Amino acid sequence: MSQLLLIIKREYLQKVRNKSFIIMTFLSPLIFTGLIVLVAYLSKINNAEKQVISVYDETGLYANDFEGYENYEFDYVSTEKEFAQVTSQVVSSEKYGLLYIPNEPVTKLKDDVVFFAEDAPNMDVINYITEVLENKAFESNLKNDGVSVEDIHKASTSVNIKIENFNGEESSKTANILKLVFGGAAGYFLMMFIIIYGNMIMRSVIEEKTNRIIEIIISSVKPIKLMMGKIIGTSLAGITQFVVWLCIGVVLSVVVSTIFHVDLSTVETPHKAMLENSGAMEAMVQDGVIEFFKLPLLTLIVSFLIYFIGGYLLYSSVYVSIGAAVDSETDTQQFMMPVIMVLMLAVYVGFFTVINNPHGTIATVFSFIPFTSPIVMLMRIPFGVDLWEIVVSVIILYLTFVGVVWLAAKIYRIGILMYGKKPSYKELYKWLKY
Amino acid sequence: MAENLLEATNVYKRYGDYTALNNVSLSIPKGSIFGLLGPNGAGKTSFIRILNQITYPDEGTILFNGEALAPKHIAKIGYLPEERGLYKSMKVGEQALYLAQLKGLSKTEAKEKLTYWFDRLEIGHWWNKKIQELSKGMAQKIQFVVTVLHNPDLLIFDEPFSGFDPINANLIKDEILRLKNQGATVIFSTHRMESVEELCDEIALINKSNKILEGTLVDVKRKFRTHTYEVALEGVNETILMSDVESRGFKIADADFDTLGDEFTCTIQIPQETAPNELLRFLMEKSSVTHFKELIPSVNDIFIKAVNNHNA
Numbered sequence: 076m077s078q079l080l081l082i083i084k085r086e087y088l089q090k091v092r093n094k095s096f097i098i099m100t101f102l103s104p105l106i107f108t109g110l111i112v113l114v115a116y117l118s119k120i121n122n123a124e125k126q127v128i129s130v131y132d133e134t135g136l137y138a139n140d141f142e143g144y145e146n147y148e149f150d151y152v153s154t155e156k157e158f159a160q161v162t163s164q165v166v167s168s169e170k171y172g173l174l175y176i177p178n179e180p181v182t183k184l185k186d187d188v189v190f191f192a193e194d195a196p197n198m199d200v201i202n203y204i205t206e207v208l209e210n211k212a213f214e215s216n217l218k219n220d221g222v223s224v225e226d227i228h229k230a231s232t233s234v235n236i237k238i239e240n241f242n243g244e245e246s247s248k249t250a251n252i253l254k255l256v257f258g259g260a261a262g263y264f265l266m267m268f269i270i271i272y273g274n275m276i277m278r279s280v281i282e283e284k285t286n287r288i289i290e291i292i293i294s295s296v297k298p299i300k301l302m303m304g305k306i307i308g309t310s311l312a313g314i315t316q317f318v319v320w321l322c323i324g325v326v327l328s329v330v331v332s333t334i335f336h337v338d339l340s341t342v343e344t345p346h347k348a349m350l351e352n353s354g355a356m357e358a359m360v361q362d363g364v365i366e367f368f369k370l371p372l373l374t375l376i377v378s379f380l381i382y383f384i385g386g387y388l389l390y391s392s393v394y395v396s397i398g399a400a401v402d403s404e405t406d407t408q409q410f411m412m413p414v415i416m417v418l419m420l421a422v423y424v425g426f427f428t429v430i431n432n433p434h435g436t437i438a439t440v441f442s443f444i445p446f447t448s449p450i451v452m453l454m455r456i457p458f459g460v461d462l463w464e465i466v467v468s469v470i471i472l473y474l475t476f477v478g479v480v481w482l483a484a485k486i487y488r489i490g491i492l493m494y495g496k497k498p499s500y501k502e503l504y505k506w507l508k509y
Numbered sequence: 510m511a512e513n514l515l516e517a518t519n520v521y522k523r524y525g526d527y528t529a530l531n532n533v534s535l536s537i538p539k540g541s542i543f544g545l546l547g548p549n550g551a552g553k554t555s556f557i558r559i560l561n562q563i564t565y566p567d568e569g570t571i572l573f574n575g576e577a578l579a580p581k582h583i584a585k586i587g588y589l590p591e592e593r594g595l596y597k598s599m600k601v602g603e604q605a606l607y608l609a610q611l612k613g614l615s616k617t618e619a620k621e622k623l624t625y626w627f628d629r630l631e632i633g634h635w636w637n638k639k640i641q642e643l644s645k646g647m648a649q650k651i652q653f654v655v656t657v658l659h660n661p662d663l664l665i666f667d668e669p670f671s672g673f674d675p676i677n678a679n680l681i682k683d684e685i686l687r688l689k690n691q692g693a694t695v696i697f698s699t700h701r702m703e704s705v706e707e708l709c710d711e712i713a714l715i716n717k718s719n720k721i722l723e724g725t726l727v728d729v730k731r732k733f734r735t736h737t738y739e740v741a742l743e744g745v746n747e748t749i750l751m752s753d754v755e756s757r758g759f760k761i762a763d764a765d766f767d768t769l770g771d772e773f774t775c776t777i778q779i780p781q782e783t784a785p786n787e788l789l790r791f792l793m794e795k796s797s798v799t800h801f802k803e804l805i806p807s808v809n810d811i812f813i814k815a816v817n818n819h820n821a
Contacts, residue, residue: 078611081607081610081611082611085607089596089598089599093598282596283596286594286595286596286597287590287592287593287594288593288594288595288596290563290588290590290592290593291588291589291590291593291594291595291608291652291655292608292611293563294561294562294563294583294586294588294590295583295584295608295611295612295613296611297580298563488564492558492563494592505525508525
């Protein structure tokens, strides 16, 4: 077996057989799903609790207008009682709040309606109440002008603008959201992968230094082989872990949603309930599925793999040289900071500029700079990027990778045999010239 | 076939402004145990790392068995570095197999040889233990086995006895001698001068990046002889003897008088051109000589003297 394969095999098996690695692999999805179930369960309980809002309506005009909103119910209080008396009743009966509508014409209410509540009220309810009041005023104004509500309904038309690019490909809001989710997820995933497994490689380099086995090994193996073997072996372990997580995640979410009857989708979007009522939810899901298959899936997957591998290898060579330069993990901070900052920059550029303008100057420039291009370009690609841009950016990325590996190998070769003191950036620069 | 297994000529190694090896040439004869000596930071490790092709010389040539040193020679070298360790959480057998395979042995070959060596050193029952369960000395034994496992032509030991108790140190010493007898050439770097005396055929001394001394142990000792003799005499008047000795042009070195009953012991240094027989003849005239021995400098003395002279 070739030396490189031997090293890869050892690195992989060491990582995969490690107890904490195994525990992490199988426990984290459980903890993660557990948390989601907990959140879903708690929000369900929260929503199930009935909240009563008393309405003190001096006009008597809104008798049937407040029909209830989600888990909030409206209770009309007789205005024969004094307002002060009602207030104390509301407080003592621990109702959610009290809505006070003064005796004024509906169109003149403006600033006079008051909502009393013990705690800061849910803004959704307040919006609902405002809407009801405004509609009432609107209809009343129309009536005063002699226009019937039916006429208004007849007069209004809804326009649905189709969005197409010049090639005749349709796009829609759903498609845009889908693209954002895809690009964002890919970029974020890459960042997490780099941080988690880059660290792991770094630790294994430091381990060989502190174990003092390094000199024994590099008397049989070229340092660059050892370095590449470590990077590849650890990455394979990382991919294994992610695949296991994915499988467990899928199985668990199916199991959990059938056993606990928790609709996991309610967690993220409280407004879905409204959409569901009107059947819009189903439409959206259908729309989503259609749009999903309209995405250039092959391009996405291929470019994801290319950028993932390139970006990950680029950063792991940096992590390797950090590990080689220091004696212990506590000394790594100084060198880790810039790495993490560049990664964060890439993700922020991705989330703030790509979303607004996927093909703007900033997004474009950052998708060419090698240390940010894997993340930023992955976020841009779902929105359609010219092939030449991708090709140029990939070439820059891989050329940089070769250059960085060459530099990292130099630092690695010197650093692994240096014990005792933490080098400064200046010394690292000197090592490059040895 | 070359007579020297290793021939280094005018080797320079620089790290930035610092010169680690300055025009060092060394010849290491086949089948010898070669002591590579020098103070800390003299450049020994730099030289050894060049032999292992961990680093490369800036100038100079190195011939291995008559050929320019190349990556293919790595499999013919076994290196036990001074800073050595093993993967703590890996099992002994697994780890030894891995390191042997990195040296180019096939898995079955490696297993066979490991079984032989583990039996030989009676450590077979450690196979499934993790390194962290073993003591330092035990781990050292495994490192030794891994170094010699692939029957290398050249063995490089940097402080091989550190961490061993006297019994195990002896065991390892015997193994080194046995390997030498089987034809291996050994480079031996240590600060324990008594083991140099015991083991080495040749030595070289490196100080401040320069080679300051090289040769067979016998030649080096001859070169550093001080022409000093330890004598013991019976029935003699010390004072008279002393003045007689001085008047003959001999020198009583150090004030090393020692009277045991009737016996008087002292050390006498004679001029370089004088033969020891002359001194003996002179002494025999004065008294009966019960003891006459040349004081040969120890490697320890030579080391200190040579380094101090070079530094001065």
